[in-house]
Amino acid sequence: MATLLKLFPTCTWTGRLAHLSRKGWAQSRSGRLLPCFPASQRCASTTSYLTVEMDDNTGVAVVTMKSPPVNSLSLDFLTEFSISIEKLEMDRKCRGVILTSGLPKVFSAGLDIMEMYGKGPEHCAEFWRAVQEMWLKLYGSNMITIAAVNGSSPAGGCLMAMACDYRIMADNPKYSIGLNETLLGIVAPFWFKDTMMNTIGFRATELALQLGLLHNAPNALRVGLVDELVPEKEVLSAASTAISKWLAIPDHARQITKSMMRKPTIDRLLSHRDQDINNFVSFITKDSIQKSLQVYMERLKQRKT
Numbered sequence: 001m002a003t004l005l006k007l008f009p010t011c012t013w014t015g016r017l018a019h020l021s022r023k024g025w026a027q028s029r030s031g032r033l034l035p036c037f038p039a040s041q042r043c044a045s046t047t048s049y050l051t052v053e054m055d056d057n058t059g060v061a062v063v064t065m066k067s068p069p070v071n072s073l074s075l076d077f078l079t080e081f082s083i084s085i086e087k088l089e090m091d092r093k094c095r096g097v098i099l100t101s102g103l104p105k106v107f108s109a110g111l112d113i114m115e116m117y118g119k120g121p122e123h124c125a126e127f128w129r130a131v132q133e134m135w136l137k138l139y140g141s142n143m144i145t146i147a148a149v150n151g152s153s154p155a156g157g158c159l160m161a162m163a164c165d166y167r168i169m170a171d172n173p174k175y176s177i178g179l180n181e182t183l184l185g186i187v188a189p190f191w192f193k194d195t196m197m198n199t200i201g202f203r204a205t206e207l208a209l210q211l212g213l214l215h216n217a218p219n220a221l222r223v224g225l226v227d228e229l230v231p232e233k234e235v236l237s238a239a240s241t242a243i244s245k246w247l248a249i250p251d252h253a254r255q256i257t258k259s260m261m262r263k264p265t266i267d268r269l270l271s272h273r274d275q276d277i278n279n280f281v282s283f284i285t286k287d288s289i290q291k292s293l294q295v296y297m298e299r300l301k302q303r304k305t
């Protein structure tokens, strides 16, 4: 408990653990005093954008993104996200993470466009490093990672989901997922492309990236961008069921296998990290690209009227 309190300073215990720590014993029917073990030990910590609920019994943490209106990935959000994943990674009891959204209709709207619009080169560089960090933490995690995609998930939101080991999406044709960067007049970087290729293969990625395809849920399942579709209300419970299969595999064997599959892709970014930041900064600060972002944002806002 001490370790978890160190990791989650704002931690509040739920279930019967608080009761146990006060009393610690229960009376059996025959009247004997028996040590009382809690049925479940849950620990929840909340930051500005995330809630992390750790269940010590299962070793699974549910990370819920809650940054209204659309869970866009701002610099602050990304920083908090990476810190939370790092903390879970260091927690020896945590073997798996379910990533989901606490907002209706949206898993994540992807990178916060306002972090890339009208900002100077230093800010853009800091932002891009945070985007890289989020991906490195998630794609390179030793933990089992399941994305419970309970809403739309364009661009950076899709990257987040693809960085997980398994994706379950709400069976709602109104929800879409994909790397739609070209629709904004921008280009998905090589490691976004690599992540998608590793997920759905070369040809499907070539089509998806050039056309900026946002697949609705049934199409996402068809191309293999998600692994399961379930009724919206069941996304989280389906993720719990799915993760139990992964938990049954010995950690060391699963982790080495995961690393074998993902390391070359991760190493490619690590060995070009600064160059990738410089590319991003010089691309995104171009007047023509700034104009494209402005037009895209205006269209987004007009859609509502």
Ligand SMILES: CC/C=C\CCC/C=C/C(=O)SCCNC(=O)CCNC(=O)[C@H](O)C(C)(C)COP(=O)(O)OP(=O)(O)OC[C@H]1O[C@@H](n2cnc3c(N)ncnc32)[C@H](O)[C@@H]1OP(=O)(O)O
Pocket: 069, 070, 072, 105, 106, 108, 109, 110, 111, 112, 113, 114, 152, 154, 155, 156, 157, 180, 181, 184, 186, 187, 188, 189, 279, 280, 283, 284, 297, 300, 301, 304
């Ligand atoms: C060399 C490499 C160079 C560059 C690489 C860059 C890679 C970029 C990756 C990205 O992730 S770019 C972001 C792409 N994201 C999108 O295109 C998503 C846009 N949003 C939507 O499609 C929808 O908002 C939605 C997610 C489907 C949700 O729809 P809904 O109807 O529920 O909400 P609404 O559209 O009304 O939006 C509410 C509110 O939020 C603002 N918004 C939406 N998305 C973003 C975003 N990504 N960043 C910042 N702000 C966003 C939207 O404008 C509305 O604002 P308002 O209430 O003030 O009008």
